Amino acid sequence: MKRILATILATGFCATQVFAGNPDRRGEAGAYELNMNGWARSSGFWGMNSARVHGLEAERINVAGLTRVKKTEVYASYALWMQGSGVGIAHAGVAQTFKETNTIALHVQALTLGTIERTTTQNPEGGIGSYRPNFMNIGVSFAKQFSNSIHGGITMRMINQGIGNLTAFGFAVDAGLQYVTGPKDNMHFGVSLRNVGTPMKFRGDALATNVAVISSTSYVLTAENKANKFELPTQLNIGFAYDFWMGKKKEVSANVFKQDYRLTGTANFTSNAFGSDHYGLGLEFGWREMLMLRAAYRIESGIFKKSTSYTVYNGLAAGISFDAPLKKDSGTKLCIDYSFRATQTYNGTHSMGLRFVL
Numbered sequence: 001m002k003r004i005l006a007t008i009l010a011t012g013f014c015a016t017q018v019f020a021g022n023p024d025r026r027g028e029a030g031a032y033e034l035n036m037n038g039w040a041r042s043s044g045f046w047g048m049n050s051a052r053v054h055g056l057e058a059e060r061i062n063v064a065g066l067t068r069v070k071k072t073e074v075y076a077s078y079a080l081w082m083q084g085s086g087v088g089i090a091h092a093g094v095a096q097t098f099k100e101t102n103t104i105a106l107h108v109q110a111l112t113l114g115t116i117e118r119t120t121t122q123n124p125e126g127g128i129g130s131y132r133p134n135f136m137n138i139g140v141s142f143a144k145q146f147s148n149s150i151h152g153g154i155t156m157r158m159i160n161q162g163i164g165n166l167t168a169f170g171f172a173v174d175a176g177l178q179y180v181t182g183p184k185d186n187m188h189f190g191v192s193l194r195n196v197g198t199p200m201k202f203r204g205d206a207l208a209t210n211v212a213v214i215s216s217t218s219y220v221l222t223a224e225n226k227a228n229k230f231e232l233p234t235q236l237n238i239g240f241a242y243d244f245w246m247g248k249k250k251e252v253s254a255n256v257f258k259q260d261y262r263l264t265g266t267a268n269f270t271s272n273a274f275g276s277d278h279y280g281l282g283l284e285f286g287w288r289e290m291l292m293l294r295a296a297y298r299i300e301s302g303i304f305k306k307s308t309s310y311t312v313y314n315g316l317a318a319g320i321s322f323d324a325p326l327k328k329d330s331g332t333k334l335c336i337d338y339s340f341r342a343t344q345t346y347n348g349t350h351s352m353g354l355r356f357v358l
Contacts, residue, residue: 026310029274030230031159033111033135034172034195037061038079038089040353044319044339045282046298048268051178051190051239055355056095059107059141062176062192062237063153066103066143069095070331070357077337077353082312082346088112091353101145103153111135118164134162137172148185151178157197159232165206172197172232186243193236199229234273241266262286266296276300276310292321306344313349316342323357333357 037047039057050062056075058065073095081087093107113133117126137160143153155174161167176192207225212218247260263285270278282296295318302308303315319339326332335355342348 025273026275028231029233030168030200031137031161031170031172031195032233033089033109034137034157034159035233035235035272036081036089036109036111038077038081038091038109038351039075040077040079040337040339040351041319041321041355043079043341043349043351044294044296044317044321044337045266045284046280046296046315046317046341047237048270048278048280048282048296048298049239049241049266050176050192050237050268051188052241052264052266053190056093056105056107057091058143058153058176059093059105059139059155059174060091060109062178062190062239063141063155063174064143064151064176064178064190064192066095066105066141066153067101067145067151067178069097069103069105072096072358073355074358075353075355077351079349079351081349082343083348083350084346086114095141103141103143105139105141105143107139107141109137109139131164133164134160136160139174141174149180151180152176159197159200161200161202163202163206164204166202166204166227168200168202170198170200170232176237182242184243184245186245188239188241188243190239190241191237193234195232195234197232199231201229202227231274233275236271237268238271239266239268260288262289276302280315290323290325292323294319294321309344312343312345314342314344319351331357 037043037060039060042053042057042061047061053061054065054068056073075093077091079089081089090110093105095103095105097103115130115132118129118131119126137157139155139157141155145151153176157172159170172195174194179189181187209223211221211223213221242265244263245259249257249259252258266282278298278300280296280298284292284294286292298315321337323333323335326334337353339351340348
């Protein structure tokens, strides 16, 4: 255990040195939708549960958590991003376990940004039509349980952005590890590295400009402007969680006991290569793993003052989940999740999700 834990911590420390937060580079990256978590369960933790996140939504925090899918999981979630801004985030995916220790998943994220009036230098007031930006990424994940304690996974993600007649395309890779130990498997460690991939660049007809050339004869040339490349918002998560089990012990099988109440504390550090680092704490209460209540607070530099804060959020998040068994002792469940993240302006971010465990 000590050797494995030392390896995880050393990996996280080395990665932190490479991808340490750099506020001076804020705004130099693109495709920030990769760091926008619309999954309703993990967002109630502010995504600060990289050590314990499990199921399909682990693809957005720490893909190693996919190994906790028992058989089949189907999940769909929608977030009203900063309600009043007109932005929405849709997540959907399916995960399937095979050969008991392997899990594969397909997941999609799409942003809805509404309709924007088309304008040009000749028509600054519009009246020439409209367009709808298209931001989507599709990921394929594979996770493996190497032992009762060690879980790992990797995601390959395809990113597509379209703004009018401009498009950008790229690839990203996520990787993560989770380590579980303790007398009741109640101590969790996690490390994940996200959004390591190819630089992206916009291309399209919208970069072309007609230039009139006047000499002995007049003619028009088409000049194509060049767009700069932009990096992906690389992110490193290091997390810890501990489960406190309470209530009367019930023997469910030979030498296997279950307790009704669980209180889980989490701590997480997130290093952003193109912005301020995040760190915070979370707490979740569970009753028979059917009803879960959670809350978390995420801190970053200058967040307590509007004049120094670079985020619209004030750091507070909370959520609730209800997992209803559909068949006794079958593991089949219908799960409903909700989360809220408070903002300094707008009306907060609301997320709702519906999950089937088969």
